[in-house]
Amino acid sequence: MLTINSFLIFEIKNMRSFASDNNSGVHSDIIDAIATANKDHAVGYGDDEYTQEAVQIFRDLFKTDVDVYFTFLGTGANVLAMKSSAQSFNSVLCADTAHINVDECGAVQNFTGASVKSLPSVNGKISVSSIAKELHCIGDEHHSQPSVVSITQPTELGTLYSIQEIKEICDFAHANNLIVHVDGARISNAVAALDIPVNEMITDTGVDLLSFGGTKNGMMYGEALVVLNRSLSTNIRYFRKQTMQLSSKMRYISAQFTAFLNNNMYVELAKRSNAMTKLLQSKLNKISQIKITRPIETNAIFAQIPVSLIEPLREKYFFYTWNEEENEVRWMTSFDTTEEDIESFVSCIKDVIG
Numbered sequence: 001m002l003t004i005n006s007f008l009i010f011e012i013k014n015m016r017s018f019a020s021d022n023n024s025g026v027h028s029d030i031i032d033a034i035a036t037a038n039k040d041h042a043v044g045y046g047d048d049e050y051t052q053e054a055v056q057i058f059r060d061l062f063k064t065d066v067d068v069y070f071t072f073l074g075t076g077a078n079v080l081a082m083k084s085s086a087q088s089f090n091s092v093l094c095a096d097t098a099h100i101n102v103d104e105c106g107a108v109q110n111f112t113g114a115s116v117k118s119l120p121s122v123n124g125k126i127s128v129s130s131i132a133k134e135l136h137c138i139g140d141e142h143h144s145q146p147s148v149v150s151i152t153q154p155t156e157l158g159t160l161y162s163i164q165e166i167k168e169i170c171d172f173a174h175a176n177n178l179i180v181h182v183d184g185a186r187i188s189n190a191v192a193a194l195d196i197p198v199n200e201m202i203t204d205t206g207v208d209l210l211s212f213g214g215t216k217n218g219m220m221y222g223e224a225l226v227v228l229n230r231s232l233s234t235n236i237r238y239f240r241k242q243t244m245q246l247s248s249k250m251r252y253i254s255a256q257f258t259a260f261l262n263n264n265m266y267v268e269l270a271k272r273s274n275a276m277t278k279l280l281q282s283k284l285n286k287i288s289q290i291k292i293t294r295p296i297e298t299n300a301i302f303a304q305i306p307v308s309l310i311e312p313l314r315e316k317y318f319f320y321t322w323n324e325e326e327n328e329v330r331w332m333t334s335f336d337t338t339e340e341d342i343e344s345f346v347s348c349i350k351d352v353i354g
């Protein structure tokens with residue numbers, strides 16, 4: 001859960017931020033792709049050749065005939081995933097830290113009527129045993145019936161499920177008639193960090209639904225719900241319209257994804273972002289007042305810092321407090337973070353410490 005005094009937002013000009021990877025700009029190749037798509041007319045709502053091309057690229061990438069539903073938002077992709085797999089009497093099992101649990105303003109509950117059951121997590125990850133504990137009262141009409149497990153890769157804490165862990169969750173879930181959804185708002189960072197093709201992480205482990213993010217890694221806007229278990233697709237086209245995620249000028253999302261996925265751009269950008277986090281980590285390790293609190297596996301750093309440092313630092317570099325009681329803050333790098341950004345940030349921290 002992120003908090004911030006909102007008045008600060010308007011005081012920081014020309015900022016370079018470590019608040020979130022969605023504070024960064026748009027990669028110039030994405031702008032070019034939008035500009036290239038911006039000629040003539042194209043049929044609306046996805047019946048255009050840009051969208052056909054992008055869908056085919058997803059199919060090639062996942063090495064199977066996935067269905068792809070482009071959305072405006074990550075929340076929109078998550079809601080669509082849940083619409084396809086949960087009814088009002090169902091429950092969605094996820095980590096207590098999951099975005100769908102704490103950062104989507106109850107969107108899943110609002111659009112599906114299902115309850116969201118948060119499971120205890122360790123560094124953002126849930127386990128088969130925590131899922132198993134929820135599988136009681138199956139068939140009892142007094143209790144919500146679990147229908148889907150949602151995990152986030154990388155997690156909201158920047159940590160990673162290994163391929164083995166994803167497979168174990170999928171195998172267990174399927175053996176218990178549960179669908180598996182992956183919130184991959186930052187799936188690029190996971191692919192880059194684990195250095196494994198996305199089809200091996202997602203298709204081969206048996207994931208049913210993936211929210212594939214673009215916005216946090218260099219796209220202007222646009223996410224994709226990738227449906228690997230196509231039996232879940234039956235009603236998604238209707239739900240997408242109802243949830244206001246059906247873009248009439250779809251080509252501008254599709255063209256971005258084509259550029260993003262071609263030539264491994266999404267992985268290369270995420271590698272850069274992850275590498276900048278490692279660089280920042282190496283410098284923070286030398287500052288005794290800063291205590292890193294979570295394993296650093298992708299592009300996020302969580303750290304406890306003296307409370308007196310938070311506001312002076314935030315006046316120069318916008319960032320969020322993650323846990324106010326613990327003075328735990330979150331710093332994130334982006335595809336466009338530079339070594340100079342890291343140097344300036346670290347020297348600003350040192351100045352504030354005095």
Ligand SMILES: Cc1ncc(COP(=O)(O)O)c(C=O)c1O
Pocket residue numbers: 072073074075076078099152155156183185186215
């Ligand atoms: C893990 C995760 N999932 C989903 C989202 C939702 O994305 P959006 O803000 O585009 O709805 C976010 C955004 O912060 C996120 O961090």
